Amino acid sequence: MEIEICEIGYDKKEYIKIGCHKVDSNVKEIVNFIKSRQGSIDVKNGEMKYNIPIVDIFYVESVDDRTFIYLSGDCYETAHKLYELEEILNERRFIRISKSVIVNLLKIECVKPALNGRYLCHLKNGEDVIISRKYVHEFKEKLSR
Amino acid sequence: MKDRIQDILKSFFVSTVLINVAMFVCGSIFRPDQRFGYEAFLYPLIYGFLATIPAFFMYSKKELTVKQTIIREMIHCILVVAIIELFMFGGKKMTGELVVIAISVAVSIAIVYIGVEFIMYRLDLKNARNLTDKLKSFQESIKDV
Numbered sequence: 001m002e003i004e005i006c007e008i009g010y011d012k013k014e015y016i017k018i019g020c021h022k023v024d025s026n027v028k029e030i031v032n033f034i035k036s037r038q039g040s041i042d043v044k045n046g047e048m049k050y051n052i053p054i055v056d057i058f059y060v061e062s063v064d065d066r067t068f069i070y071l072s073g074d075c076y077e078t079a080h081k082l083y084e085l086e087e088i089l090n091e092r093r094f095i096r097i098s099k100s101v102i103v104n105l106l107k108i109e110c111v112k113p114a115l116n117g118r119y120l121c122h123l124k125n126g127e128d129v130i131i132s133r134k135y136v137h138e139f140k141e142k143l144s145r
Numbered sequence: 146m147k148d149r150i151q152d153i154l155k156s157f158f159v160s161t162v163l164i165n166v167a168m169f170v171c172g173s174i175f176r177p178d179q180r181f182g183y184e185a186f187l188y189p190l191i192y193g194f195l196a197t198i199p200a201f202f203m204y205s206k207k208e209l210t211v212k213q214t215i216i217r218e219m220i221h222c223i224l225v226v227a228i229i230e231l232f233m234f235g236g237k238k239m240t241g242e243l244v245v246i247a248i249s250v251a252v253s254i255a256i257v258y259i260g261v262e263f264i265m266y267r268l269d270l271k272n273a274r275n276l277t278d279k280l281k282s283f284q285e286s287i288k289d290v
Contacts, residue, residue: 093287106284111276113269115214117152119276133149143279 039092041085043069043076050076054092058123059103060085072125095142097121098132105142153200155268156261161193163260167253175246195232196254199224222258226251 008014016034020027035053043050058070062082069076078085086094086102093105107124111131114120119131119139131139168189172179203221234247 105280106287108280108284111273111280113266113273115211115218116209117269119269119273140276140279143276143283 043078058107062100160196163257164189
């Protein structure tokens with residue numbers, strides 16, 4: 001496999017492009033490595049432990065003192081508390097939208113109104129998460145920055 | 146709390162406008178020849194104020210489910226009907242004609258209430274679209290890997 005690196009101007013965004021015949025496990029491994037360079041979190045699913053890239057997280061939810069991380073189709077548990085993850089993820093385009101949920105802004109498809117002055121985030125994987133009234137203002141602020 | 150007050154004010158102004166419309170429609174049907182003095186301009190404001198009173202007590206810090214919200218809205222509507230009916234007919238001897246008027250007033254209040262909720266929902270829908278537009282611009286500015 002040839003490796004091609006080209007320098008681009010500072011006016012353009014940096015990117016990594018992979019040219020392959022088929023997206024196989026080797027390509028996925030390379031992608032996962034690149035993603036994990038942007039930060040990752042230790043999680044578990046049953047007895048199995050994993051390290052998932054932060055960019056793959058859709059949202060994080062705290063339920064009964066346990067914290068769950070939701071990806072496109074999978075759910076993992078983490079030992080981190082929600083407030084700890086909030087500190088880590090806040091700088092990475094995540095935002096708290098309710099007492100128990102932190103969402104990845106890059107994974108939201110659209111915002112819809114819910115009843116009682118609340119809004120609903122429709123995520124790119126088809127799931128919906130509620131933005132509590134208390135966090136609506138903060139959500140607007142974050143997008144306006 | 147600031148958001149709540151804004152919501153109540155918004156609801157008050159929408160209610161006042163719709164009460165005006167309801168008074169015009171009901172008045173044209175039941176008492177087309179009735180004439181009023183300048184005090185008539187105060188009635189929509191008074192009824193609008195009366196209609197917002199339950200909102201101060203119905204506020205809940207808890208995040209309600211859709212079902213709980215719908216039940217709460219129904220109770221809210223019944224309270225508004227009760228307060229306005231009491232204000233209009235309290236202490237009066239109920240004759241057959243007054244009963245008919247009281248029923249039509251109750252129906253008008255329910256229609257106005259649904260109208261207010263509908264307009265508030267449309268405003269939320271507009272806000273949600275604005276949020277989605279801001280979100281899209283935000284996502285455009287940061288390309289995911």
